[in-house]
Amino acid sequence: xxxxxxxxxxxxxxxxxxxxxxxxxxxxxxxxxxxxxxxxxxxxxxxxxxxxxxxxxxxxxxxxxxxxxxxxxxxxxxxxxxxxxxxxxxxxxxxxxxxxxxxxxxxxxxxxxxx
Amino acid sequence: xxxxxxxxxxxxxxxxxxxxxxxxxxxxxxxxxxxxxxxxxxxxxxxxxxxxxxxxxxxxxxxxxxxxxxxxxxxxxxxxxxxxxxxxxxxxxxxxxxxxxxxxxxxxxxxxx
Numbered sequence: 001x002x003x004x005x006x007x008x009x010x011x012x013x014x015x016x017x018x019x020x021x022x023x024x025x026x027x028x029x030x031x032x033x034x035x036x037x038x039x040x041x042x043x044x045x046x047x048x049x050x051x052x053x054x055x056x057x058x059x060x061x062x063x064x065x066x067x068x069x070x071x072x073x074x075x076x077x078x079x080x081x082x083x084x085x086x087x088x089x090x091x092x093x094x095x096x097x098x099x100x101x102x103x104x105x106x107x108x109x110x111x112x113x114x115x
Numbered sequence: 116x117x118x119x120x121x122x123x124x125x126x127x128x129x130x131x132x133x134x135x136x137x138x139x140x141x142x143x144x145x146x147x148x149x150x151x152x153x154x155x156x157x158x159x160x161x162x163x164x165x166x167x168x169x170x171x172x173x174x175x176x177x178x179x180x181x182x183x184x185x186x187x188x189x190x191x192x193x194x195x196x197x198x199x200x201x202x203x204x205x206x207x208x209x210x211x212x213x214x215x216x217x218x219x220x221x222x223x224x225x226x227x228x
Contacts, residue, residue: 033215042119042204042218043159056215091159095213102212106151106159 002026004107006092012113013082020078021110025094032075033104034067035091036060043091049075050097082114117142121205121219128195128226136190136222138179138205146207148172148181148188149216153202162190162203166212195226 005024013019025032030051035043046065047057051072061067064082069075079086089111093104122137140146150162150172163172168183177192188205205219 031213035216040220042206042220043216045215045217048215058215093159093216097213103161103164104212104216105161108158 004092004094004105006090006107006110008110009108010111010113012115014115015082015084017082018078018080019082019112020076021090021092021112023075023077023092023094023107025074025092026105028096029094029105030072030097031095031104032069033093033095034075034077035093037089037091037109038087046077046090079112082112084114087112087114117146117207117217119205119207119217119219121203121222123220124202124223126222126224128224130197130226130228131194132226134190134192134195134199134224136203136205136224138188138190138219140186140188140205140207142186142207145183145210147210147212148179149206149208150177150179150188150190151204151206151218153204153221155201159204164212166210195224197226197228200224200226 007022033048034046037043049069064080067077089109091109092107095104118141147166149164152162163174165172165181171180202221204221206216
């Protein structure tokens with residue numbers, strides 16, 4: 001078990017460009033979550049999956065954001081036409097989906113800077 | 116909707132001091148409650164959790180008790196160490212723990228020798 005991994009760890013882009021982030025959850029975890037964290041704030045929920053099905057999207061997830069989890073394994077989060085306000089740390093987490101106060105395991109995050 | 120309010124930092128303590136970080140919540144039903152910790156340069160990791168009223172979560176000398184009557188989940192440690200310096204986040208999810216977490220804003224703790 002190597003934990004949740006995210007790639008890249010850092011991304012600098014110019015306003016208007018598209019970016020894509022990848023998350024590899026802990027193997028056999030069927031739930032995968034995306035959060036966004038800005039400086040001095042707690043993480044805010046963006047979207048989550050059970051296997052390949054996207055179960056919920058936050059109001060924070062504008063139509064420029066899209067997430068996929070093909071085959072229920074890794075997930076990608078794409079931001080189109082990036083804006084400076086998209087600069088943040090993007091966190092991925094996974095959980096086994098079992099009942100009972102189940103723990104979400106977080107990856108190291110992808111820090112996005114939009115110039 | 117659900118929300119978490121935790122005391123604002125930063126909190127600076129001397130080694131071996133007693134720590135309390137307050138956390139209160141608003142939620143429908145009976146949520147599960149969590150404390151996550153983020154050490155410098157590291158990712159979020161679960162510190163402790165409680166899934167029903169009066170449960171006490173504990174780990175690494177930290178404790179928090181799920182108080183339904185006061186909708187609180189305060190984090191405590193009797194004697195902090197320099198290595199406890201980190202940002203602490205209170206969070207909740209639904210009872211199963213399998214829904215997205217709602218986090219507080221975090222409290223930065225600095226422990227000085």
